Amino acid sequence: MTKVDRRILKSQQALKKAIIDLMSEKKFDDITIQELSDRANVSRGTIYLHYMDKYDLLDKLIEEHIIELRVLCRSAAELDFIGATLIWTEYFEHNYSFFSMMLASKGAPYFRNRFLIFLHEEFRNEVNVTQGINQGLDEDVIIRFVASAYVGVVEWWFTNEKPVPHHVLAEQLGTLLERNI
Amino acid sequence: MTKVDRRILKSQQALKKAIIDLMSEKKFDDITIQELSDRANVSRGTIYLHYMDKYDLLDKLIEEHIIELRVLCRSAAELDFIGATLIWTEYFEHNYSFFSMMLASKGAPYFRNRFLIFLHEEFRNEVNVTQGINQGLDEDVIIRFVASAYVGVVEWWFTNEKPVPHHVLAEQLGTLLERNI
DNA sequence: CAGTATTGGTCCATTAATGAACAAATTCTG
DNA sequence: CAGAATTTGTTCATTAATGGACCAATACTG
8 A cells, every 4th residue: 555645635534524514514415515625624626636526525435434344344353243343333433423424414315325235245244044043044134134223223322422332332232233143 | 915825824723733732742842843743744844844943833823822812902902801801811712722731831931921021011001100090100010010910810720720711710800900900 | 587696627827745865963872 | 972863954856735717507586
């Protein structure tokens, strides 16, 4: 991975933060490019040096987080579900503004489904229908079951503004996964 | 005032924030240029595009705030001491990290005296020894008296991490000034 | 509907920031 | 103290960001 000029990182970072900010204030479609560049304190043209348009920016932002979550999955491969989930909830906590916007408010329609698909991919590696607790069940059914449940709980957590500390969420969610996979 | 390229503002802003951050962590003399540029996320050479050295940066930072305070004095010329002081304490509040560092911890030796001199200048316009309450007193004595008192109280406020809300500080400090000028 | 205003997207010459290299000065360390 | 290591300050070619201009597309408005 060749080193990236810090100006590029700064511009992109500012734009990502700006879009998260703005999306928590108004509908995505109502955000203008001018607003975006103003908020990011960046020239309007700079946006087009990095992204096709605001949809591309949002796409890339979402994709980055999905990729990061995938990396976390790999690094948590050794752990049990509680430990693995803790790593995730720490990541949620650390990127609170993004996930909160994406799961609790205006951003919902863009991210939710992407997140669900991703969870499908991940749980597919975990589920075993040839033996153990899920023997005889349909693989797609059980995957869909846990993935939906997972998204639902995380959604609940953000919508209700962290009703429990993230490590409690991890523990309980981990326990529930353990019970089903 | 010709418009300044936003890149310049961003670089300078990052550097100012970085030095305030670092000064609250270690002695000013122990801060290296490299640390400064790292913290500001700016190339080391960029510092020299704007400042002679770190002392120059600190100087300019202090001077900017003094200038801003002077502007506030002008805009508060119509108000009584309580109202004028409120404008000041709002500015303190809004630039808390700077003033706190400069008056409550490591930065003290650099700013305190500059602040005192500035207050002398300002109070000189307010004091009248030919009539009123201070008739017959030595002008320098009364100016020094209120300026020192003012610095002392503000210092106390930051050192003790805002023991009272800023508007209470304004009200009480304003009352005390009223009584003495 | 026509006319106007705003927004989107592109282009370009200019400017600031970058990072790497370098020698000089300073600080560490044995 | 001498040698090593770090820090400083400068130079420079390259790259990214800027802002302004421009026109097309879209959204308002009477």
